Amino acid sequence: MSSAPTITGYLDRLTYRAGDPVTLFAAGQNQRAEVRLVRLGRSPVPGRTARAAVEDIAWDGAGPVEVSTQSSCVGSFATTTLIPRLTSRQGLTLGVCIWTTVADWDDPQTILDLTGGGGALRLELVDSHIVLVVGEDRLVSESPVGNRSWTSVRVNLSTGHASLQLIAHDELYGASSRVKTALSSDFESEAPTLTLAAQAARDVVHCDGYARGRAEHHFTGKIADPFVLYGTQSRDLRSVSEIRGAVTTIGGAAWSLSPVDSGPTRFLCRTYAGKADPMVLVNLPNQGVTGPSWDGTAVSFREKPDHYAAAHFHSTDLVDAGWAQTMTEALPESLRSGVYGIELTGADGTQDTIPLFVPANPGVRTAKVCFMLPTFSYLAYANEDLVSHFANAVGHRFQDPEVLKEAQSRQVYHGREFGRSLYDRHIDGSGVHYSSALRPILDMRAEYGFWSYPEGSGRAFSGDMYLVEWLETFGYDFDVVTEEQLHVEGAAALDGYDVVLTGSHPEYPSTEILDAIESYRAAGGNLFYLGGNGYYWVTGVINAHAPIIETRRGNAGVRSWDSPPGEIDLVSSWEPGGLWRHRGRAPQKLFGVGMAAAGGMSRPFRMSTDESVRREFAWFYDGLEGDLIGDQGFVRGGASGDEMDRVDFALGTPPGTTVLASSWGHDEGAQRATEEVLQPYHGSTSGPNDPEIHADMIYFKTPAGGAVFATGSIAYFGALLVDGGDNNASRALRNVLDHVMGD
Secondary structure, X not given: OOOOOOEEEEEOOOEOXXXXXXXXXXXXXXXXXXXXXXXEOOOOOOOOOOOOEEEEEOOOOOEEEEEOOOOOOOOOEEEEEOOOEEEHXXXXXXXXXXXXXXXXXXXXXXXXXXXXXXXXXXXXXXXOEEEEEEOOEEEEOOOOOOOOOEEEEEEEXXXXXXXXXXXXXXXXXXXXXXXXXXXXXXXXXXXXXXXXXXXXXXXXXXXXXXXXXEEEOOOOEEEEEXXXXXXXXXXXXXXXXXXXXXXXXXXXXXXXXXXXXXXXXXXXXXXXXXXXXXXXXXXXXXXXXXXXXXXXXXXXXXXXXXXXXXXXXXXXXXXXXXXXXXXEEEOXXXXXXXXXXXXXXXXOOOXXXXXXXXXXXXXOOOOOEEXXXXXXXXXXXXXXXXXXXXXXXXXXXXXXXXXXXXXXXXXXXXXXXXXXXOOOEOOOOOEOOEEXXXXXXXXXXXXXXXXXXXXXXXXXXXXXXXXXXXXHHOOOOEEEEEHHHHHHHHHHHOOOOXXXXXXXXXXXXXXXXXXXXXXXXXXXXXXXXXXXXXXXXXXXXXEOOOOEEEOOOOOOOOOOOOOOOOOOEOOOOOOEOOEHHHHOOOHHHHHOEEEEEEOOOOXXXXXXXXXXXXXXXXXXXXXXXXXXXXXXXXXXXXXXXOEEEEEOHHHOOOOOOEEEEEEOOOOOOOEEOHHHOOOOXXXXXXXXXXXXXXXXXXXXXXXXOOEEEEOOEHHHHHHHOHHHHOOHHHHHHHHHHHHHOOO
């Protein structure tokens, strides 16, 4: 793995319009750096060392800045304030339910922290035991807690005494116990702060859809049903109804951590009994997770919220790094639509260019062509560590230590302070649900070479730069639109463009994005789907400004983690997650092709030999030499590869769709998409044995007079610039563009 960058940064969002202010958050080793605004136009062509920037832009923000080390807001927790004064002399009872996932760690994990005005009380998890700390006194549970089983923890304080009780919900996985101790001094706290899943909470900032902040000694696991009683309680409190009754009788407060809305204050958890400030969920712990009351009779928090009164906290959660601002400056008013970057150059000459995207102003169209950048997919893969995932896969090529070492050497740096991707797992093995642009994304750089491509060529954002360079090389003026813009503005963001082009891997659309694209197509727009494995995962949006996205994998599809039972619905949009295919919106309905296979070396497309097709689409085949399209390419050697889409009329490919070309002969590394396999048998799902493992290049007309063209392959962009663009893959795309634009 690469070493930590000596200078890097992020911006306050990805998408800006001309004249908008841009805020830069930069970090480095206490040095002066130079800042420039550049237009990006070059792609990572193998063997070429030219920088991605093609133009320096005059900008008032250009010049020297001071950068220093920065620390990120990492690790989720919850916090609130209580009544002005608490004391054990009046009696005090605290309770939570916990579902531990890494209980055997030696390092203390804070379950609950109550501090203020000199008083301190903590519940910690240390080496599978619960530890109560009251001032200088410590009380350790008699029995250990078991992983992945609910345990209620109760603390009772009175004058000179403390007790700690564990109530195992299933004693097959852990025992119940109670221990008592005398206190060397009574607990007293002025204006106390109650924190769950961490201690020393500070710097908490409420933002649109989330809160960020800092804390220490985080707990990883689920917490549910927190409550405080302003008095002692002699009987066991096991159920929510019993807790509610005690709060009503004695006084105190109890909170539900179940999702309550999908709006900008979704991170506030209000009391269901008593009066107290809301519990603030900080750094996006997972909500919509099963709690101690869940019995399988509901599979969504929308059906039975009380079955989901829990949150899953992780010491690795990161939603907003929360760095100090380095500078803010407005973009030039005259900036044309396109792909740009804030270029940071350190004192030692090292550089980092942070991309930003500039759509045209509302109602303004400066070109006929629109490139729809799949920014949600860029976020999904942000700082991914799939090398570690595949290293543990039986039969993968990474079982060869030398192959693994080579891939690791080409990865970007994976630091806790930069956060994880939607393909990674937290330290307890649970999947990462959220990804944000508010942190450095080291693999979202125009020059990035993907670790899995032997050529060192680009993927995701850097792969889409092949199309940017190709459009400029062949003189096609274009505007850009981003997915967060499309999510907010809808079809209006696409209105007025003759042609809309997708990126190479637009895998993560929201409902609003699909609706907008469908509306554009229905209105007669020309839609070019130029990628593979697109429009695949249901995606929710926590914050469309930054943006911050959410996904839940469900239990099907090509994935690196599975959703736990009952935890498929998105808390951002209150809709089922998983595959769009399983929501009745398979990509075949919109684009004619959809996910078929992944892996292996790339192959070319073979042009249709159907004479009627060749006659009707003579304009497409005009100037194409031989019978292959994309027999060379920067992505594994051809135009059809990495991930491939094909026609499937059963899934919605429109009647009248014409297959212009198809790939064939994929190797054993190419495997059928898992959602398509009902019953595998030896070798049945690999390239040589499965005729459905291929990509289809298709075209169909729409009733409103538009057309849809699709290439069905991530690798296609990597074939466009071979021999400077003098090749059949490039010529075929030019033929279709010129045809629909009437040129």
